[in-house]
Structures are given as C-alpha cells and as structure tokens.
Amino acid sequence: MKSTEQVHQILESAEFKKMVSQRWSVALFLTALMLVVYLGFIFAVAFAKDFLATKIGLHINIGLILGVGIIIFSWLLTGIYVYWANNRYDKTVGEIKKKI
C-alpha cells in the first residue's frame, strides 16, 4: 500500500469519483424502478381493481399476469445489476486497484 497522500490522490481522482457516482446512479435508478413497480402494483390493486380484473382468456386476467410478472421482474432486475457489476464495475475497480 502506498502512502496516505497517494491514497488520497486516488480517492480524489476523477476516475474514482466517476466510478462511485456511476455505481450509485445505477443502484438508485434500479431501486427507484423496483419501488415504483411494486408500489404501483399495490396502488393498482387498491384503485384499479376493474383494470386488473380485465380478462385476457377464459378466466385469466391482467392482475394474475402482473403479479407473477413482478416476481420475474424482480429477479431480472437483480440479474441486470449483477451483470453490470460483474462486467463493468468490477473492471473499473480492478483498474483503480492496480494503482494502489
């Protein structure tokens, strides 16, 4: 490990700052998306019961598809983050770490 001064330089570097802000942009965007979808679903259940009860088959309705869809959506969203972090974020982390 290099001296405190050099560590300080890395923390202050544009590269590191960009990485941190990118990490939180991605994380907070995905969090917001999850919150909007989930709370949107709860409000739809509360205020748009008729819409959810719209049939798209003999008895199958939109609400059923949406409910199961949210479960799959949550998992996919997690997958998107993991894919991004493994391929993009970790690469930048590796590059910055080389300098320490």
Add this chain to the structure above:
Amino acid sequence: MNLLQIQTTLGQTEPISVIMFFIFVAITLYITYWAAKKTKTTSEFYAAGRSVTGFQNGLALAGDYMSAASFLGIAGMVAMKGYDGLIYSIGFLVGWPIITFLIAEPLRNLGKYTFADVLAYRLQQKPIRIAASIGTLLTITFYLIAQMVGAGSLIKTLFPFLSYEMAVIIVGCVMIAYVLFGGMLATTWVQIIKAVLLLGGASILVVMTLLEFGFSPVELFNQAAEKYTDTVLSAGSYVSNPFDAVSLGLALMLGTAGLPHILMRFYTVPDAKAARTSVFVATGFIGYFYILTFIIGFGAMVLVGQENIGTFDKGGNMAALLLSENVGGSIFLGFIAAVAFATILAVVAGLTLSGATAISHDLYVNVIKKGKSDEAGEVKVAKRATLALGIFAILLGLIFKGQNVAFMVGLAFAIAASANFPSLLLSILWKKLTTKGTAASIIVGSSSAILLIILSPTIMVDILKYETAIFPLKNPALISIPASFLTAWIVSLMSKEPAAEAKFEKEKLRSYLGVGAE
C-alpha cells in the same frame, strides 16, 4: 370426487414422516459433527471461515428466508383467499433486489460479522454497538417467538404423539446443537439441505398437482374460477385500505434488508462479488418458491376444497399438507411434513446464531471488553450466548403457547425496516451521519414500531378486543420508517462529528475497492 368429506391421515401419526424427520436430524447432526472440527476461530464460528461460495450462500439465504410460515401460511392464504395471497407473497420478494442494489456489497466490504460493524466503522464503538444490538435482538426475539410457537402447533398436528411442549423443546435442543458445536458452517449446510428439500418437495407437489390439470396452470385457474367464481383470481379484501397495504409492503420490502440473520450471511462468502452473486441466486429461488406456493394454494383450493381446508384450520395453514396427501398419498404427506419440520429447525438455528453474534461480538467484545478480547475467549462467549439464547427461545415458545403470534413476523419486519435498515443505508451513503444520529434513529425506529403496533388494530382490536384502535394502520412501518430517517437526519445535523466525516473518505477505499476488507 366427494368434495364435502375427505379422508385424511393428517392428525394421525404417520411413520414415514417420523422416519424421514429422523433421517434429516441424523444427517444434519453428522454435518454438525464434521463442522465442529472446522469451527475453532471467531471467523469460523460466525462466518464459516468465509469459505461459502456465492451459489451455496444464495441457497442458504433462500433457506433462511423460506420459513414454514411462508410455505404453509402463504399456500394456505392462497387456498382460502386466492389472489390476495399472491399480493402478500410479492411483498416478501421485493426486498431482495433492494439488498442487491444498496446493501450487499458495502456491507460485505466494510463489516466483519454483523451489520453493526459497518456502522461502527467510522462512528463511536460503544453507543453504536449497544444501539445496533437492541435493534438486532428485538428483531430476533419477535421472529423467534413467531417461529417457536408456529413450530409447536405445527408439530402437534404432524406428530400427534408429541405434546406442544415436547415439540418446542426438541426443536430448541437440536437447533442449539447445530449452532453451539457447528457454528455458521453447520448452520449454512443445514440451511442449504433444507432449501433443497423444500424447493424439491414443493416442485414435486406442483408437478403432481398440475398433472391433474393436463399440466396447464391456466386450466387450474379456470377450474378454480368455475368452482369459486372469478373473485378468487382478483384482489379481495387484502387491499381494502391502500395505506395499510403500502405500510405492510414497506415493512416487508425494507425489513428484508434489515434482518440481522440475513445480513450476517454476507460475511460467509469471500468477497463482494460472491455476495452479489448470492443475492441473485437467492432472489431467483425465493421468487420461484412463491410461484410454487401460488400454484400449490390454487391446487389445494380446487382439489381439496376450501370447505375441507377450513375444517382443519381457519387460516388454511394445512392446505399444502392436505394437497400433498390428495395428490401423493400418505407417504408424500409424510415427506412434506418432515420437510416443514426441517424448515423450522433451520430457520431458528439461523436466528439464534445471529442473536448470539450480536451478544458476543457487538456487546461483549466491543462494549464490555472495548475490542480487546482473544479469539478463544470470544468463541467461548459466543457459545455461551448461543446456549442462553437457545434456552430463551424454548422459554418464549412455552410462554407464548396458544397466543396469537401471527402479528410478530410483521412486527419483526417493521423493527428491522425502521431500526436496522435506515442506519445501515445512511452510514453507507451519508457522510454527515453521526453517532448520536444513528443511535437516536435506531431507538426511535424500534420504539415507534413497537408502540404503534400496540396501538394498532392488530393488537387493540384483534387481540385486546377493543372496538377501535388509536393508531389506524395494522403495520407501523409507514410512520416508523420515515420517523427513523428523520431522526437520523435532524440529530446528525445538530451533532457534528468531524472525525466520522473524515473517516467517510477513507472508508471509500474499502467499501468500493474492497481494500482491507476482511
């Protein structure tokens, strides 16, 4: 098919389930024996020597989370109320992406064994450790009460030759053996085996159910709608008050990200990348599991019938078991019953380990010994704490016998969401967070959650039988979470802590790059 009367062996002693349960206990105790030889240091006792892979930890996380209550309870809720059960189960899933995005990696990089490590990294040890232990132990206690009472009542039905008390004592003793001797390594493998059994058992149950419907879920839903009208396929009374639904939803979502026994699992993997992988795996398995319980619930509704399920238990808790007998006979019922028992054991073991870690690592080492304790001494204290907490769990099970404890899971999630989650998130994200702000936020979060639930319809109307409640919502999270964040913000701004702010910059090296992570 005669739908008004069913023949069932449920409630009678089924030798198959007893044998299967004994096989499970024998195998897991053997694993504990194997793990005990590898469990000497604190890192081994609390974190399985950080030797667990991302995939294994994903399964173990799923195992920790899929309790017998969610298997039997949610399948039962679907069987009795249809679509409402799905809405409820979704709430339990949506916290996992939040853990992935916000918590998992910084938690893994900054901490050692508990989430309090993350808070204490740049704040003052003593007050932070005490406050975080309060949040942890309250969450664990309420969760344990729900699990132990559930265990006693369930086992009484599945193994009628056991009394409630015997059931609670057996669960307590086997669970103590896992944790006391095998630490996190044994607990993790018990969790993995149980997760595989539960997912496997539920999958077989779903396949056998769908066989009756030409392997078409659509056909299953159609028959359910024809038998019980279209109302079972759309939202019913669950979201009669949207504020109630949002409050419970927030408690479940953010509470998941504040459950101490879940957070602790992230220290069993070697690095942040494995932590990230493990949440992805866990989210997949848990989501899959809730889809299975949805189909199981509808299968029970159509094949067993709501009337019949209701005669065993008004809430429908026996739906999955009755369905397994309906499609697979008494041998399959025995298997599913044994899986349910195994599930309870594994969940209480995980809870006890995380509570014991808070007592030994946070309170004993970092408060009483001020961080100066040797390895052997700490492991000894951790083991004593395990024993004490295990006995405490048994006592809780005995004291709360016959009480309505269903609300305690909601309360545990509300405390986790209002006491643990805000402080953890802010310490990761907000430079100006101070020791006083964090401690105040944990205290306000947990006490407001408890106070408001006492004043809520959940306790005042359902349990104490008052006409109306002082606080209108059934779950306090909608008020207690913002109260906790607000307290942290105001108190931190009033109590500047330059030392903590300075450390925030240095902390970045560890939280983002993993430099110096343990």
